Amino acid sequence: MTGKPILEKLSILADAAKYDASCASSGSVKRDSTETKGIGSTEGMGICHSYAPDGRCISLLKILLTNFCIYDCRFCINRASSNVPRARFNPQEVVRLTLDFYKRNYIEGLFLSSGIIRSEDYTMEQLVEVARILREEHHFQGYIHLKTIAGADPGLIALAGLYADRLSTNVELPTEAGLQSFAPEKKPETIRKTMASVRVGVDDANEAAKGRLLKKAKPPRFAPAGQSSQMIVGADGSRDDDILATATNLYSGYRLRRVYYSAYSPIPDASIDLPPVRPPLMREHRLYQADWLLRFYGFQRAEIMEGASDGMLDLHIDPKLAWALMRRDIFPVDINRAPRELLLRVPGLGTRAVDRIVAVRRTGKLRIGDLAKLTASVKKVLPFIVTPDWQPGSLTDSASLRARFAPPAEQLSLAL
Amino acid sequence: MREVVLARPGDFAEWRDAARGLLGGGVAPEHVSWRSVEEGASLFGDDAPPASGGTVSLPRELLVMADRVICHRDAGVPARLYRIIWRAAQDRQLLARTTDADIDWLRGTDKAIRRDIHKMHAFVRFRRLGEDAGRESFVAWFEPSHRILRLTAPFFQRRFYGMDWAIVTPDARAIWRDETLGYGPGGTKDEVPDCDIVEDQWRTYYGAIFNPARVKIDAMRSEMPKKYWKNLPEAQDIAPLLAGAAARVERMRATAVSLANPQTEKWRTRVPEELALTDDIDTLDDLARAMGGCTRCPLHCDATQAVAGEGPEAARIMLVGEQPGDREDLEGRPFVGPAGQVLNEVLEEAGLDRSRLFLTNAVKHFKFEPRGKRRLHQNPTTGEIDICRWWLDKERALVKPDLIVTLGGSALRGVTGKSMSIASMRGAVHELGGGTKLVATIHPSFLLRLPDRARADLERAAFVADLARVRELAA
Structure with missing residues (x-):
C-alpha cells in the first residue's frame, strides 16, 4: 500500500479530507522565522491562498494520513464498508509535501486528520509524530491543525497541543440518537471528554502564562488557536434547533472558536440509507448566520428560534x-x-x-x-x-x- | 500655483516630505498641483521647494493610512491625500467623520490597498531556481494592482527567512539574499522559470479538494478575481474541473450502492461494547465505568461525563456534595473547582485529611444553562436527585462509611430521600440505619455566593466547626 505513487496517494487522501469544512488558519499567536532562520509564520489573520470552484478557501494542505478506517460511520466516505480506493502516507511524506507547498507559498500550513487505524492511541500518535517532525526537526513556524482522535489518551492530546495551533474533534451529528444509528463506534461522551481535555489544556496554559514571574520566560503554549468542531447537516433527521443547541453547549462548555456546519454532500459509494440529494447549502448558510448571531450579536438560541418554525430556520430570509x-x-x-x-x-x-x-x-x-x-x-x-x-x-x-x-x-x- | 513633481510614484517618504513642507508653509491644497515625473512637469508652475514652517501634528492613524494609500495607481491620490491632511490639521475629529466624502474616499481607498496587499500575500507563487550549500532559492512573478511591493516584502521576509527569494513585478522587484532585503527595478515574466516540479502535486491537490457537488463559481471569483488567474498554476484547472463536475455528481448518484467492502469485518476489529447497567458491580472502578454510560435522566445529554466519587474504598467518612460544577465536569473528578478549593481549605483547618475521605455528589452529571462562553450552574430537581440516588446508594454500599456528611440541601435529599432544611438537621448527629451516622452542613459554594464579608466569615467558621465535629465523631 505504500507502493502507490505520491500523486495517487495525494489524490485519494485529499479527496477523503474534503468533507471537513474547516480550513481556517487564523487566531493563532504571532510568530515568524526570524529567530529560527527556518521558514514559516503566522500573523493572526489567516490567508486563503486559493479558492476551489466550490467557493471554498484553500488555506491549508488538508489531507488524511490514511483513509483506512476501522469505524463504519455511514455518512463517511472512509467508512470500513466503503469500496473507495485506500492509501496511506508515511509521516515523512506528509512533512515533505507540507514543506514543498509552503515554500512555494501555496499554503499557510497543514491540516492533518486520519482514519482510525489499529486504535485511537496509535492513530493519534501518528498525527502527533508528523507535527513533531515539522516543529522540531524542520523548525516549521507555519500553521498546524491536528484532528484529535476522540478517545485517544489525554497524554497524547497534551502532546498534540504543544505542536499544533488548533485542535478539532468533530461532533458530526448533533444528537445522541443520530450518532447511535449513523456512527455506532462514536460515543458522544468520548467526543466531549476529548474536547474537555483540550479546553483544560488551553486553560492551564493561559493560567501559567498569567502566573509567570518573568515576562521573558515563555511558558509552553497549548493550541493557541483553540479548538473547533463540525456537524453534518442533513444526513440525519436533526432539526436546526438540535444543531444550535449542541453548538451552544460546545461554545459554552469547551470554548470552541468555531463550529462548522457541513451540508451533507453525496459521496462516492454511499451507504444506502443516506439521502442521495443535493447538499442543503441554503440550510447550511442559515445555520452559519444563526451561529454568528449567537456569538457576535448577543442572541440566545431561544430568540433565534422565535423566527423559526418546527425547529427549522426560515430558508427564505435570514x-x-x-x-x-x-x-x-x-x-x-x-x-x-x-x-x-x-x-x-x-x-x-x-x-x-x-x-x-x-x-x-x-x-x-x-x-x-x-x-x-x-x-x-x-x-x-x-x-x-x-x-x-x-x-x-x-x-x-x-x-x-x-x-x-x-x-x-x-x-x-x-x-x- | 505651487507644483510638486514626484520622482518616485508610490514612495511615501517623498510625498510626506513635500506635504510636510507645504503644510508648514501654509500652502492651501487648492494652490498645489501634484505631478509625477512620468506625466511631465508643467511649464508654468513654481516648483521652488516650499518654505518649511512650524511642525504640524497629525493623527498617527492617518499617516499609517497615507503610507498605504499613496501606493494607489490613481494619479489624483497625492493631491487628495494632501487635502485630507490639510483638513485634519484643522479638524482633530476629521478621521471619525466616516460619512465625510474625503474620509469615505480615504477609508475606501485604504481598504482597496489592504485587499491588494492581502491578495499578494496569498497569490504569489514561487518557483524553485536551485540550491546552493543547502540553501534553496526561489523566484516569483506577480502583478499587483497597485504599487505595493514595499508593503508586502517584509511579510515574505518574516515568513521565508531560511531561503533566498525574489519577487519580480512590473514596477519593482524585492530580493532577499544573504539575510538582507533589497529592492530593484521592475522586470518581466520571462525572468521567472515557467514551471516548478511541485506544481503537478499542487494541481492534483487542488483538483482533489474540490467538491463537485457544491459548485459556487461566484464565491470563488469574488475572492480570487480572474485578473490573478494568469499567474496561478492551479487556475488552468478551473475550467476542466467545472466542466466535469455535473457528470461526477451524476455518477455518484447513479451508481448503485455496491456491496460492502469484503474487508469490512476484518477491519472493524471492535464492535461497540454495551455498558451493562447490571447489579454485579463489585468495585468502585466497575461502578465508575457503568456510571459513564448512564442514561437514566436527560442530564447526560449535555454534560461531558459522569463524575464518580473519589477516595479509598475503606474510607470511614463519606462527603456528599450536590453535583459536579464546570471544572469537575471537564476533569471528571469531584471537588476540583472553586468550591473544591474552599472545601480543601476548610478540611485542613478542621484537621481532616482529604485523601482519607470518600468524596462524591448526589447527582453525577453537571446541570447547567449555556450562556455565551460560560455554563451557569442550575440546581438539580428532586426528581433528578432521586433518579441519581441509584448510584449514590451503590457507592454507599461499596464504601460502607461509618459517617456521611451531606453538604447542602441536594446532598441531604440524595442521602435521605426526603426534603429537609439544613437548619433543622444541622448541629446534631443522626442515625441512618445500619449503624451509619449522618451530619448535615452547608455546601462550600454557599460561602462563595455570600456578598457580605462578615457574614461569609461567620458561616465559614460554622462550617469549619461542623467538620471539626465530624473529625471528633470519627476518631
Whole structure:
C-alpha cells in the first residue's frame, strides 16, 4: 500500500479530507522565522491562498494520513464498508509535501486528520509524530491543525497541543440518537471528554502564562488557536434547533472558536440509507448566520428560534430578519440614540456597521443619506430605524414586510 | 500655483516630505498641483521647494493610512491625500467623520490597498531556481494592482527567512539574499522559470479538494478575481474541473450502492461494547465505568461525563456534595473547582485529611444553562436527585462509611430521600440505619455566593466547626 505513487496517494487522501469544512488558519499567536532562520509564520489573520470552484478557501494542505478506517460511520466516505480506493502516507511524506507547498507559498500550513487505524492511541500518535517532525526537526513556524482522535489518551492530546495551533474533534451529528444509528463506534461522551481535555489544556496554559514571574520566560503554549468542531447537516433527521443547541453547549462548555456546519454532500459509494440529494447549502448558510448571531450579536438560541418554525430556520430570509419580523414591537429604533446592543438587532446592520454608527454619531447626527456609507443593505434597514429625516411609519408593521425580502420561491434552487 | 513633481510614484517618504513642507508653509491644497515625473512637469508652475514652517501634528492613524494609500495607481491620490491632511490639521475629529466624502474616499481607498496587499500575500507563487550549500532559492512573478511591493516584502521576509527569494513585478522587484532585503527595478515574466516540479502535486491537490457537488463559481471569483488567474498554476484547472463536475455528481448518484467492502469485518476489529447497567458491580472502578454510560435522566445529554466519587474504598467518612460544577465536569473528578478549593481549605483547618475521605455528589452529571462562553450552574430537581440516588446508594454500599456528611440541601435529599432544611438537621448527629451516622452542613459554594464579608466569615467558621465535629465523631 505504500507502493502507490505520491500523486495517487495525494489524490485519494485529499479527496477523503474534503468533507471537513474547516480550513481556517487564523487566531493563532504571532510568530515568524526570524529567530529560527527556518521558514514559516503566522500573523493572526489567516490567508486563503486559493479558492476551489466550490467557493471554498484553500488555506491549508488538508489531507488524511490514511483513509483506512476501522469505524463504519455511514455518512463517511472512509467508512470500513466503503469500496473507495485506500492509501496511506508515511509521516515523512506528509512533512515533505507540507514543506514543498509552503515554500512555494501555496499554503499557510497543514491540516492533518486520519482514519482510525489499529486504535485511537496509535492513530493519534501518528498525527502527533508528523507535527513533531515539522516543529522540531524542520523548525516549521507555519500553521498546524491536528484532528484529535476522540478517545485517544489525554497524554497524547497534551502532546498534540504543544505542536499544533488548533485542535478539532468533530461532533458530526448533533444528537445522541443520530450518532447511535449513523456512527455506532462514536460515543458522544468520548467526543466531549476529548474536547474537555483540550479546553483544560488551553486553560492551564493561559493560567501559567498569567502566573509567570518573568515576562521573558515563555511558558509552553497549548493550541493557541483553540479548538473547533463540525456537524453534518442533513444526513440525519436533526432539526436546526438540535444543531444550535449542541453548538451552544460546545461554545459554552469547551470554548470552541468555531463550529462548522457541513451540508451533507453525496459521496462516492454511499451507504444506502443516506439521502442521495443535493447538499442543503441554503440550510447550511442559515445555520452559519444563526451561529454568528449567537456569538457576535448577543442572541440566545431561544430568540433565534422565535423566527423559526418546527425547529427549522426560515430558508427564505435570514434568521435576524426572521426574528425581527416576530418582534416588531421593538422597532423602529432611533439610530442616533439606540445602544449598541439594540443596533445589533437591526436587520441589515452587521457588527462593523454598528461600530461605525456608534463612532460617527459622536461627531454629529446621522441622516438617511449617510447610511449608504455605513452599510451595504440600506433597503433592509429602512423599515426598522428612525433618523431625523426618516420615519418608517406603517412600514414596520406592514403585513407585506416579509414579502419585501423573501425571494420568489423558485430562486432558491439557484442557490444550490 | 505651487507644483510638486514626484520622482518616485508610490514612495511615501517623498510625498510626506513635500506635504510636510507645504503644510508648514501654509500652502492651501487648492494652490498645489501634484505631478509625477512620468506625466511631465508643467511649464508654468513654481516648483521652488516650499518654505518649511512650524511642525504640524497629525493623527498617527492617518499617516499609517497615507503610507498605504499613496501606493494607489490613481494619479489624483497625492493631491487628495494632501487635502485630507490639510483638513485634519484643522479638524482633530476629521478621521471619525466616516460619512465625510474625503474620509469615505480615504477609508475606501485604504481598504482597496489592504485587499491588494492581502491578495499578494496569498497569490504569489514561487518557483524553485536551485540550491546552493543547502540553501534553496526561489523566484516569483506577480502583478499587483497597485504599487505595493514595499508593503508586502517584509511579510515574505518574516515568513521565508531560511531561503533566498525574489519577487519580480512590473514596477519593482524585492530580493532577499544573504539575510538582507533589497529592492530593484521592475522586470518581466520571462525572468521567472515557467514551471516548478511541485506544481503537478499542487494541481492534483487542488483538483482533489474540490467538491463537485457544491459548485459556487461566484464565491470563488469574488475572492480570487480572474485578473490573478494568469499567474496561478492551479487556475488552468478551473475550467476542466467545472466542466466535469455535473457528470461526477451524476455518477455518484447513479451508481448503485455496491456491496460492502469484503474487508469490512476484518477491519472493524471492535464492535461497540454495551455498558451493562447490571447489579454485579463489585468495585468502585466497575461502578465508575457503568456510571459513564448512564442514561437514566436527560442530564447526560449535555454534560461531558459522569463524575464518580473519589477516595479509598475503606474510607470511614463519606462527603456528599450536590453535583459536579464546570471544572469537575471537564476533569471528571469531584471537588476540583472553586468550591473544591474552599472545601480543601476548610478540611485542613478542621484537621481532616482529604485523601482519607470518600468524596462524591448526589447527582453525577453537571446541570447547567449555556450562556455565551460560560455554563451557569442550575440546581438539580428532586426528581433528578432521586433518579441519581441509584448510584449514590451503590457507592454507599461499596464504601460502607461509618459517617456521611451531606453538604447542602441536594446532598441531604440524595442521602435521605426526603426534603429537609439544613437548619433543622444541622448541629446534631443522626442515625441512618445500619449503624451509619449522618451530619448535615452547608455546601462550600454557599460561602462563595455570600456578598457580605462578615457574614461569609461567620458561616465559614460554622462550617469549619461542623467538620471539626465530624473529625471528633470519627476518631
